[in-house]
Amino acid sequence: MLLNRARLLASPAANTVFTTVLTRGPVVRPEIARITGLSSAAVTKAVKPMIESGYLEELPQGPRTIEGAGRPARPLAVRADREFFVGVKVTADELIGVVTDLRAQVVRAAHRIPVIDRSVEQVVRDIAVLVAELTPAHAERTHHIGVSVSGDVDRPGGVVRYSPFLGWHDVPLAELVGEATGLAVTVENDVKALTVAEQWFGEGVGADSFALATVGVGIGCALVVNGRLVTGGYGVAGEIGHIPVASGDGPDCHCGARGCVEAIASEEAIVTRARRAAGDPELDMAGAIDRAHGGDAAVRAVFDEAGKAIGLGLAAMVNLVGPERVVVSGEGVAAYDLFEEQIRAAFTTQAFGAAARCPLVVRPLPWEEWARGAAAVSIQSLFAA
Amino acid sequence: MLLNRARLLASPAANTVFTTVLTRGPVVRPEIARITGLSSAAVTKAVKPMIESGYLEELPQGPRTIEGAGRPARPLAVRADREFFVGVKVTADELIGVVTDLRAQVVRAAHRIPVIDRSVEQVVRDIAVLVAELTPAHAERTHHIGVSVSGDVDRPGGVVRYSPFLGWHDVPLAELVGEATGLAVTVENDVKALTVAEQWFGEGVGADSFALATVGVGIGCALVVNGRLVTGGYGVAGEIGHIPVASGDGPDCHCGARGCVEAIASEEAIVTRARRAAGDPELDMAGAIDRAHGGDAAVRAVFDEAGKAIGLGLAAMVNLVGPERVVVSGEGVAAYDLFEEQIRAAFTTQAFGAAARCPLVVRPLPWEEWARGAAAVSIQSLFAA
Incomplete structure (x- = not known):
């Protein structure tokens, strides 16, 4: 599954096409070409395996049309329930977790666990508990988790370099949460995570x-x-x-x-x-x-x-x-x-x-929105280079 | 000529390929594909008419190689003398002009004209004089001029909105210089123009x-x-x-x-x-x-x-x-x-x-570098959307 997906989305063109459908869809192929600057042939080629593997689907008729297009094109949309994502926001006082679909819509509303002990070990254990509580209904289609923390976070390295409010230094959080949950982990600074959600699905x-x-x-x-x-x-x-x-x-x-x-x-x-x-x-x-x-x-x-x-x-x-x-x-x-x-x-x-x-x-953004931001970065990691 | 070029570079893919060869060349096609994220087919397709029209050329052998590549690839380079560009920096005290080739190399060193009268009419006339002095050797292959001015410049509109040191407000400089010189004109803020040159050919x-x-x-x-x-x-x-x-x-x-x-x-x-x-x-x-x-x-x-x-x-x-x-x-x-x-x-x-x-x-940048920056933005306009 993971290999297959990695192969699907390995090329930057595929990556761009998928993001475009995710954030702008439903959208017809000629419009994808226009937005991305790719050729029609490149779009068609990228889309095919995504449809076959169930990430994209063709809708029956087009809500958007392109001027001068010959035949009516069938718009493409992301199959939102193809896969689910856990998002967890870690604050100094509590963990807030949600499950979202592939379009970052919350399908399982916020669970919260109070943070009594801010040690890394305990927080990681609590994240695993939260995941277990959140995912049973979608466990088979949930492979990724995003965790957001305030402070200096090295996302590619999966390390929380410094989080003043947690008192953490150089914590390899992605690795630890991965071991505890069996999920592929993305860690990100909480404000950046929220911004990804806004960029794709909000004000941005x-x-x-x-x-x-x-x-x-x-x-x-x-x-x-x-x-x-x-x-x-x-x-x-x-x-x-x-x-x-x-x-x-x-x-x-x-x-x-x-x-x-x-x-x-x-x-x-x-x-x-x-x-x-x-x-x-x-x-x-x-x-x-x-x-x-x-x-x-x-x-x-x-x-x-x-x-x-x-x-x-x-x-x-x-x-x-x-x-x-x-x-x-x-x-x-x-x-x-x-x-x-x-x-x-x-x-x-x-x-x-x-x-x-x-x-x-x-705009007040409740904690659930921040947890959704964490899920959004794990969606983003699906097709990160 | 202009139509032909416009058609050549009309697609964003062509645009990207051309910029990549311009700024990173000589470079082989697989590396262009890697840098741009385009498919090999798309790169090959974009390159073909550029070679035919003389903007790009294939060099005999490859100074760079890609690991695992099957046969030795022939690197592509911009034909620097395919076209020439005038760059003029307007200061409150003088006009400084250069001619560059397609790689923004100065082929005709700075000419200067003192600015005695800062009226728009006089400065435009002086720019035309400067162009006439600069271009005879390259006149047939010179179609574009970049003019840079400090202040608030609307590049797409070709208008100097406000230049405090010249005392100009809402001057349609691109149109006026175009009429006076017969060249296609790009106007840009002087610091931005310098930055384009640095981004493509300097520290950037x-x-x-x-x-x-x-x-x-x-x-x-x-x-x-x-x-x-x-x-x-x-x-x-x-x-x-x-x-x-x-x-x-x-x-x-x-x-x-x-x-x-x-x-x-x-x-x-x-x-x-x-x-x-x-x-x-x-x-x-x-x-x-x-x-x-x-x-x-x-x-x-x-x-x-x-x-x-x-x-x-x-x-x-x-x-x-x-x-x-x-x-x-x-x-x-x-x-x-x-x-x-x-x-x-x-x-x-x-x-x-x-x-x-x-x-x-x-890094001290002499005025000639600023004029070169103005030429760089006119090169950029070659393939602007």
Whole structure:
């Protein structure tokens, strides 16, 4: 099965054709040729074995037509139930798992397991438990799992290089989860995984470039530029949290620099500053939000500053890479009303010329969506080179 | 001729094959297939008319081989003298023109015409004079010209939307130069044009991502990400000069924001601040450089601050897009010794984790290289969609 699939999708042309049907289908062959730049003959050749092996199917009639086409073409679609995928998002507090079909539609809604013990061994065991709970109905057609973790993840190597919130360093997570579950494992940074799902099935469909920024414990960002996720020549990209928006007079950042967005707008930074503003060393994030909503001007100012830093960071990113749109999400969007005015004001001031036209779309993405993102990267690995 | 060429290169596959031979050749067909992901049949089909029309030629024997290939393959190369291209860089003070062959090699070294009158009409007339001086030896095989201008350029529309140093707004430059010279015209932002030349024939060859930053009158940057120039969803990208590195306590910027890199490190910003530091309202850039070199600590501090702002901007860019390398150039590199220490110190402090490994390569690029960049974009237009 695996060999067969690998052979099916081994050529870049086959890979491109499959992705096109997956993300744009149902779609007729001439349109695939137009989108991909492949010849009609190449498309036909790539499609044939995919139909034979059940990954693609021909639909009876075409919902889309190409002008000037001679005979009505039969559109191709992915057979979504050909194979199923597990996606697991690992947070510091819980594991969230889903099962999706080949089109990343959730077919088995989120199961959750609390993380009591953050040791690698225990988390791997818990992932195996979660998989066992999730997959019985689809076990025979489930061969892949995606696991997403915040931090620095080496996807090709299958290694979590560093995850601050889990306290992990250089963990060969793909290998460990593979041994524990018998599935082929892809590990990816959680924001990048979410971005793959958005690129294929969400806000990013049809966009040559877009950005997904997350506001919460940290300030993260993943970028799609020229149609592909930006991974960084040295594995670092999208670090919007470490743009120095106040290098002169801003606070020190945990990264060693000064005035970074994250030094002003991360949850820890907000809580630290709100405690000082309120004179209450026990204040937590929920308490800070309550005070700001209750009219505490000093705490409110902390959120204003955080919003300004985020807005400046977003503008710097938009000035540099020019995405068609920016999705803002993350745990922090629950308190977005406290940030929004300053985010938008700072963004508008700092965005250069026509870049100010780039829309900021705020969208809460529940944890299940993040787990779905993890499943999406395992779908992507189906036909990775 | 033009029709024939347009037909030759009309398909994206042909386009890809031609670019591959242009930038990576001499190269055998199986390697083209490997690089492009096209089938051997598709490569062979695309190549045939290009050989017949003289754009490509087969070399007698292969300098490169593919492991496991059956018979020795004959490498393909672009016939560099098949066609010639004029490149003109327009600055506020002069026009610099070159003629290149199809591989962007300069075959006719720079001619210059001083710009006395910056009116559009006069500059267009001067470009025509420059073309007449440059092309006689190659006139019959010269059909394209590239013109590069600093500022906001709409390349597809052929319009200079805004060029501050020329004082131009919405100038249909491609149309005007076409009428004056009879050549097919491509206009492009000067830094982007230089980046195309670097991507194909310079530091960028083989890099999936790189950045070219220019220090001088302004602070510019062009980015190649995922193998292609980043153009920006709204036409704005690479605006490293408008990263707010000192939003809290930095000076106002001409863009309306505060603490931008350009507000601290543009030539105008440096001169303004150096005048204040030296107490000499007549000081110019050369004078400021002299004073700094001569040991004037206050003026030297102005360059230090500028260097720091540039280093922070470069780090923010590297943290976001993760280029494999950064080329730093521009008129300002003549005074690079005054910036360098602070650029590197700020970059090292601000670059996030492994991003600090990204090399900053300082490379003076004479005006002729910029004119060559303009020629490179006209070569690119040969087979633009």
